[in-house]
Amino acid sequence: MSFESPSTDFFRGLDMNALGIDQAYVNITHQLEEKSVYLYKLSADCEKCPFVYHDETGEPIGSEGYNFTIVTHYPWQLRLRSSNENHSVSQFIQDPHELCTVGVNGGEYGVYDIILDETQSCTVVEALEATNSNLALLYCFLILLGLGILFQMLVFVNKKGYLDGLKSILRGFKKSLGFEVKEKPEKEDNNNETSRPPMKNRLKSLDTFRGMSIALMIFVNDGAGGYYFMEHSTWNGLFVADLAFPWFMWIMGFCIPMSVRSFTKKNTALPVILIRIVKRSIKLFLLGLFFANNGNIQLERLRIPGVLQRFAISYLVVAGTSAIIGKYMKPMDTETIRGWRSYVVDIFTHWPRWIVAFAAIFIHACIIFLLPVPNCETGYLGPGGLHDDSEHLPECIGGATGYIDKLILTNAHIYNYPTAKAVYQSSAFDPEGILGCLPSIFHVFLGYQAGQIILSYSGHRQRVTRYLIWFLGTGILALGLCGASLNDGPIPINKNLWSLSYVFATTSLANILMALVYVIVDVKEWWGGEPFFYAGMNAIVLYLGHQIGWRLLPFHFAVGTMNTHWIHLVESLWTTSLWMFVAFVMFKKNAFVVV
Template identity: 30%
Template structure:
């Protein structure tokens, strides 16, 4: 359900971006007037109509018409979301006949999710004739007319014409989406995704404190920690393994890393650190310390030493480990990124370690980078090296739990400390990223779980936790219902979604697979059903804990 919600939030961002951002167009090369969009003649009816492909979701149709009689055209594209990428060849447009009555024509599908740069090179000299930047609209129908303005100067113009306007498929459902999913997205991000990492750390200190306060020995608590970690890893490998789509699991194709596997390892390390270095009186929230204002930090310096040591290990492996065929410290996607210089370096040291220790067939085969960057190397976003930083994020959640424990019912103290931690994490992120998307020392990268990604998400986690604490605990304006109920059975809901996501009534065969409305209806139905299931389980006091 978290994946579906994230996809829907992305759809809203795309929709709002499409409505708020007017696409632009650059001038073509040459001395003639620039190409443009507006009151221009429509292309000849019937030109290449029999070869017109059907429209697809997140795509637009472009008819390239070549009225140049002497040379063909090579069309290449570059996505605006592809950082330092090479132009990708898309199609060859044949030359026109000398009568100009039959221009060369080719239909192509172009991406409507991101701004594109179109480059047209002549087939004779290979020189660039024109370059156009434009953000195409979904299901739109466009024509790009290339013609000779002056035979003496060989000036070429490239005119982009809108044949059929794009369809804003988000508008009919935008209002309902914002009302229903706005609240739900906040809670999904804050109560499930963060529950699994940041809030998992918060719950560790509260649950361990409770067990020790009720007289459980550290040996018994350690046994529970080991058993819970083992179950999480086992469920991730056996039950929630994406390679079931390839048929029955076999050791040859078994994916070893995964979401629950990472959670299991993260929980084991953070819970063991908390149990090992817990102080007498901590379970009651009263701990004698020379500096009461820092009673949630200073007594736990051994934990911080361990976490900082892990971060030093991550930094050394990431930036100093030699990776064959790749520069040291490479953090890029490989493929066509970085101008195609390192096509097999996807993930840098993180990808190399996983392929070396786990084997290429035991990690994720289709990372998100292969869509934009056309990568060919397998890469697992839940790999070994990134687990170090997920431990760091859970430890920051542990710190939030200590604040709640040590400053119980001191609302001002709790909120001030949450805001302070958020500010510190935000400042670290600003330094690491240089407040830029790609040019920082360590850019934000979710697939790598880079340290800047952890500090940035933790910054917002503290902010969100402050907001929830103020609304629920201080002002008591909201109990969290109905989204409170999935949080009480979060593991069950997550595993249930992964196992039954392709079964009715959570999914059914759509009449139009290219319709955003049908996809949204299906996802909203599945989400609502899991909230109802969680509520019924809550009413019957059924909670699945491991």
């Protein structure tokens, strides 16, 4: 059963079940017997691109008509021309061979007729109504909301002891079957000196946030139901999948000042600290290298950059410099400082870290805007290929960022299928490349700042207020750098380049989300963070596990043609939920894996 099946199996001889997710048919007919008619296409997703010849057949469109499929993620501009001499034609220059240009904003499983009459005027008609592909999202959200409410009700009832009678009956039943049953222990007297000491306090909201991030990463890596806006943006912009990775970077930075304080309290020697940091960085890098090349054993095609590799390099720089600074500088004492400085203790504690952070951004800016790139415009930040009316070579993708990777690593050792390739006809580009490590280091330092707030201030109001200030401050900086525009600002928000506006935008969202989760989980205790709290305690296991599990039952399955959002969404949610359950079992068994 599907909520988004085609309304009919066949329509005017078209097999509707042959369409995939977010696809529609377009039928072109014309009444021009003395002219050849050729089709050129332009997607709204391709910024400042030319119309490109649709050379599926290489022949002109006959009067009997021509059917083809379109992807309905973005609106299309379709141009009918009397010549196909050029593979592409500019959308900004008058076209002498233009017959007509029409826009088609199609929907899934729709059928659209484009009729070119004798006056060279085009009409678009929706011959078959499209389905609502977003209903699956609504239904799944309501189901998950209901399950979440039911779970919280069961937790509440269990805490109140209302299920003790049922538990006793079940224990008796198991005992009657011969199972060894542990009797429920008596409640310990709080005044008893021999009672078990309380567990070390832990910032539960941070583990919850980390768990939410890993759940999001698993969900989007498993396809996110096939919804394009939950995947990565083509080039500029911020989609759902663009959030998980930077949030993890931010959270990693959040934890570093706690580690530095722990080393300081234990009076651990600096060489020992640095060796531990280097060891952990090497482990992360190697794990990333092995898992990113899962299934690829050709050393001449080994991809070097990757997600965990970026973590390793950023952690090495931030944790290493923080350990050195923390060893020779004492943190500012909020109890003794008075006046305006008491409001910025978190910022000025171990202040030399900001020198390293801003140095990384300064070096990055100098390279991307000043480094000459052969056959490319200096300071170019676009995807190359069709971008800017095909003024840039496909190899110009990412400007200096892409050039450095190709110069040092070559195309053979970087990612060859970037999100921009299919749309802009660009060349290879690695979103986790070398130059992007510099803004990532700055990103981790911003996470360090958030963690320093916890250490510098003990009051809930003080902490939340500062998270809100950082949310507004970094959000304003992001809007200023991108010019509150998708493509026209000085530094657009771009995950592929890890642009500075992207760093500030995702940091802003991380601060507001952390503030919200902190209030709900740690301050008000309205929610225990389940099930994300468990996932946050074993995030590295879930990340590495889902990299392999997508090839295996029960973590991944297929049913029929898998050509609806509904079945893809169920599969993605099943995979994510199963990994949440794995985290829960590991938590209950006190099994925690750290690198």
